[in-house]
Amino acid sequence: MSWPIVTLGALAAPHKGSITDGPFGSNLARQHYRDSGPRVVRLQNIGDGVFIDNPAHIDHEHFTTLRRHEVIAGDLLVASLGEVLPRACLMPAGLGPAIVKADCIRVRLRDDVDPRWVNYSLQRPATRKWAEGRRHGVGRPRLGLKGIREIPIPLPSLRDQRRFVEILEDHLSHLDAGQASLRNADVRMNGLVASRINSLLDTADGQEVALGTLAQSVRNGIFVSRASTEPTGVPILRIGAVRPLALNLSDLRYSGRGASDLMASDALLDPGDLLFTRYNGNPRFVGASAVVDRRLLPLTYPDKLIRVRVDQARAIPEFVCYATNFGRGRRQIDAKLKTSAGQVGISGGELKTISIGIPRLEIQQGVVDRVQKILDARSRLKSGLEKSLSRSEDLRRAVLSSAFEGKLTGRSADQEVIESVADVQR
Structure with missing residues (x-):
């Protein structure tokens, strides 16, 4: 048309x-x-x-x-x-x-x-x-x-605009229902994972220790006014790189500073360092932490993140990460969040006061091993959900294209699209 x-x-x-x-x-x-x-x-x-x-x-x-x-x-x-x-x-x-x-x-x-x-x-x-x-x-x-x-x-005419919007929204409502079902499944899965991790932390029954006591250092990152996309100097994480238990290394910038310079400033990351988000517009991400591994080292971090370097003779970094992202540790962080100018924040000093239960190292390792199996299973299930969501987005694009080519008629005439959406919902 x-x-x-x-x-x-x-x-x-x-x-x-x-x-x-x-x-x-x-x-x-x-x-x-x-x-x-x-x-x-x-x-x-x-x-x-x-x-x-x-x-x-x-x-x-x-x-x-x-x-x-x-x-x-x-x-x-x-x-x-x-x-x-x-x-x-x-x-x-x-x-x-x-x-x-x-x-x-x-x-x-x-x-x-x-x-x-x-x-x-x-x-x-x-x-x-x-x-x-x-x-x-x-x-x-x-x-x-x-x-x-x-x-x-x-x-088209205003009458046709309204007519095609009604038909289009009828089709999209099926896709929306399918996507909502998939996203609800993801939410339920995350809730079950959180519940299981909380249970493992509770049964570990460790001695209460302040995070500041476990830490060898607690330090904000470096200020870089405009990190470069050109590979100049040591890579630097983006402000949004830290999410609960996850460190995003897919979108790095460059600090313009060399490794020796950053080492002298104690601004390089080591494997096992914990990174906490210091500021974000979404409270859920403030105080969220992830563990640094050996990928892409040397690596530095911006001033909107806080590095906590724990004493690994006393605590396994992954265990500390779980204990601050879930359960009582996370509730303590939530209670210390402060809002200013639309941004939510927490300071390194406040993080130091968070207390977590620290059992013997072998018990910590047992918890870490069990949690890793849970996270691996979640990752496999999440991959399946993401494939289904991707397919539903392909269907959405096909429906939109048909609508603006004047090819959408009514629900009964487009049974193939409906059946595809129903398949996604299943």
Whole structure:
């Protein structure tokens, strides 16, 4: 089916400021954030087709100075920065007054356009392929405001837009149900793993010892204003490299400093070091820790991470890692988290006060061995879940392509898609 193609910019409402990005620089800085008040829509709120409710706030007085960046329910929100471009969602109702932040584009659409149609159009494979040849930037792909204005959108009549959206959402609801089932299975699996690890830690029955007493050193990482993507100096971890029990080494930068220089500053990592996340917008990741192994050493770490080097004559690093990510150790960390300017943090001094039960080394090793078997089993199951989710994403792309080619008719006429979705759910 052949529909006219128009640009996203042409679909904006016919008034000044219908397309705008957020304030830059000192107009919206860390000191402006508050614990409550009008919302700030950031990149992390813009999911691929859905709004992610991860709140940040400013006060009403500052909000009034930034009204030209205001966003209301039904506005299209487009991320200009990220691996998936264009990434967009619709602003939901009920969030109250809000503005967009830098790198978030707000588009207020014409009355004769269904916002849902435009939102789905930005998710279709043809649009993603179009954007691939126009995004720029090394390491942080960007599609600027000019490029976003030029995104091509197929435009049937408003009646047909609404009709095809209804059919499309009928099909996507099956996919969404299948994906929700898979994600719930993942959540249940993680809950069972956590419960089993908690049980193993409880039965270990060790003497209570403060983490600071076990540590030979507790040290923040180095400050690098802009780590390089070019291989200059010792590799440095990204701020988000640490997750509970997992260290992501797939996206390294380079510090620009040599190994001897970093060694003199006690900034190199050793096998068995524990790395804790010091700051993050998500409290679940703050205080999360992982153990450094021998991969890619020498390696250094940024100042948003904390290195704890335990005395391995008294404690096995993996055991300490489990004891701080789960059970009473994690609850103590949660109680010490502090929020400032939308960021949650914990200090090295606070980590030192966390007490964990430390049994004899042979009992620790037994716990480590059992936990590793549990984690290996989880990894195998997770691989199967991820393959099913990947297949469902392939189906989603196929459905979107069909919708924007005018080929989706109704549920009964597309039984093959439904059967494929049902297969994913099983």
